[in-house]
Amino acid sequence: MSSEIIIIGSGFAARQLIKNLRQQNKEVPIRLIAADSCDEYHKPELSHVFSLAQRADDLTRITASDYAEKNNIILHPHTQVTRIDAAAHRIETTAGDFSFGKLVLATGAEALVPPVSGSELMYTLNSQQEYRRCEESLQGAQRVLLLGGGLIGTELAMDLNRAGKKVTLVDRSSGLLSALMPPEISGRLQHCLLKAGVEMYFNSELSSLARHHDTLVATLSNGQQITSDAAVCAIGLRPNIALAQQAGLETRRGIVVDDRLTTSHPDIFALGDCAEIQGKLLPYLQPAQLAAITLAKNLTGNSASLALPAMLVRIKTPDLPLHLAGNAGDPDLNWEMQFSKAGILAKGLDAAGQLKAFVVSEDHMKQALPLLKQLTR
Ligand SMILES: Cc1cc2nc3c(=O)[nH]c(=O)nc-3n(C[C@H](O)[C@H](O)[C@H](O)COP(=O)(O)OP(=O)(O)OC[C@H]3O[C@@H](n4cnc5c(N)ncnc54)[C@H](O)[C@@H]3O)c2cc1C
Incomplete structure (x- = not known):
């Protein structure tokens, strides 16, 4: 069998993973295959590409061949x-077939778009x-419609606004970041965006999008129409699990892995946005980083189990x-909140008074580490 x-x-x-594998073993043969560059x-x-006026190529840190x-x-x-x-132990690719000793799926997730007429215009x-495909159009747009007020939608709304664009944000929930934190806290951010001129429509869904000459016309579920030059969709991600499903691996929302990052096949592993670990999707950098350290050990003859501490987002x-840290979107938490002119310090406690989540603004960062420790205990 191939090694x-x-x-x-x-x-x-x-x-x-490659960084950690090479720290463990300089020689083990590694082949990386990806659909992108x-x-x-x-x-x-x-x-923040819009406020910094960056093109897609400006983001490149190291070229494929140098890497x-x-x-x-x-x-x-x-x-x-x-x-x-x-x-x-074989894979088929558009560049031929290859045999593997161990196979790692790090296939990420794809951005969701709603199944409405004209969604291909978003x-x-x-x-x-994806940014390379639309950079001309988005950098040149004066008015941008943004669908989704979650983490990425909120960040993009502020960035597009700071770049001088007229931003209209539409979300089907009742406020910004509604799955991530209580409205009393996200309301502060909502207020910042409103003050900066971002228009927001909540409890609203996109029904259709159409192009009339150079203008996009979005129709919302209540019949209201919004015109823009370009539209961006940031309503969430779906893990790329099709390959794993075809291979007969266990999948739920993501590719199911155990604490050693092993899938239901002993020589196939998964990590990153495509993986479901301990029943959870964790589409952030820090869990991927910890998973990579664990998996590199397991792929080089050691034995390690993934431990996920409380993490800051x-x-x-x-x-x-x-x-924020912990499940700050849990509606059953009781919140102790301190708002000052400078910032926010909010703690989410369970019925027994135990800390389960917190949200702090930058000026309260000193408290974040002790709170994280308290969460991990
Ligand atoms: C705008 C934005 C801001 C973010 N900000 C933060 C942040 O501040 N903090 C944070 O923790 N996280 C943040 N995230 C999330 C974080 O960036 C992701 O969790 C992480 O980059 C995912 O990495 P990944 O390697 O799992 O997937 P990806 O980077 O999506 O890589 C997937 C790879 O799989 C390849 N692929 C898929 N299917 C196939 C196939 N069949 N054949 C060949 N190749 C295939 C793709 O080409 C790609 O190379 C942000 C995400 C976005 C979009």
């Missing part, structure tokens, strides 16, 4: 993996490649940056 480790995907999860970029930087040489790997950019034969910003909204 090669094949990794599908060239995003953050794959690169963290395999140039390295930092995806969270997509949240391959530096890490002593074989790399196949612009290559789609089309089938996995788990029993035969852009998504879930990769450098930063909402990159420069007018009011927030940090």
